[in-house]
Amino acid sequence: MRRTTATHVCHTPGQLHTVTAEADGLVFRIPPRRHVFGLVLLTLWLCLWLIVEIATPAFLLQALFHPLEFAVFVLACVGLWTAAGLWALHQWLWQVLGCEILTITPATLTLQRAIFGCGRRRTYDVAHIRQLHVPPTGALAFEHExxxxxxxxxLPLTEARFILHTLTTHLPALASTSAAD
Incomplete structure (x- = not known):
């Protein structure tokens, strides 16, 4: 478990991200790009998905009284429908509650796409990071091995550049590997 001793939190109005200074480095929290229209459509689709999922036991029970091929077809359709719904639910949760967490220490850079604080962490050795830069899309990028x-x-382009500046100021070793914008 990570020990947090926040010395300050930096969040300027208009910025999407927040920065927390910890004893061993900085923690950036970056929300995902939210698409309101897509989120509304996804919410409506998930409501429909839930209705069908509730009715699924009845579909499966009826399939038992039909030829085996039909039962297999219904089972496959239910499986695909359930998998698609779980993927859509994950996307909805990411849009509503998700957050990218970037933790930078003198030795490592850790990225995590978290929902409810859970998500796979990828840790990169700072010594192997090359070409830290902001592409024209506004994201941040680097090469690692x-x-x-x-x-x-x-992130908007200006905010991504601000984060790049904060990273290279906090950890000068990254500045020597940064690509010029």
Whole structure:
């Protein structure tokens, strides 16, 4: 468990991200890009999905009284419908409650896409980070052992540049590997 001793939290009005200074480094919290129209459509689709999921036991029970091929077809359709709904639910939760967490220490840079604080963490050795930059899309990116890693995709270009500046100021070793914008 990570020990948090926040010395200050920085959030300027108009900024999407927040920065928390901890004993061993900085923690950036970056919300995802929210698409209101897509979120409304996804909410409506999830309501329909839930109705069908509630009726699923009845579909499966009726399939037992039909030929085996039909029962297999119904089972496959229910499986695909359930998987699609779970994926859509994950996307909805990401839009509403998700957050990208970037933790930078003198030795590591850790990225996590978290919902309710849970999500897979990827840790990168700062010594192997190259070409830390802000692409024209407004995200941040760097190369790590030959792979391009992107994060902060919901950020406006100016805010992404501000985060890049904060990262390179806090950890000068990253400044020497940064690409000029």
């Amino acid at each position: 030959g792979r391009l890693i992107r994060f902060g995709t919901g």
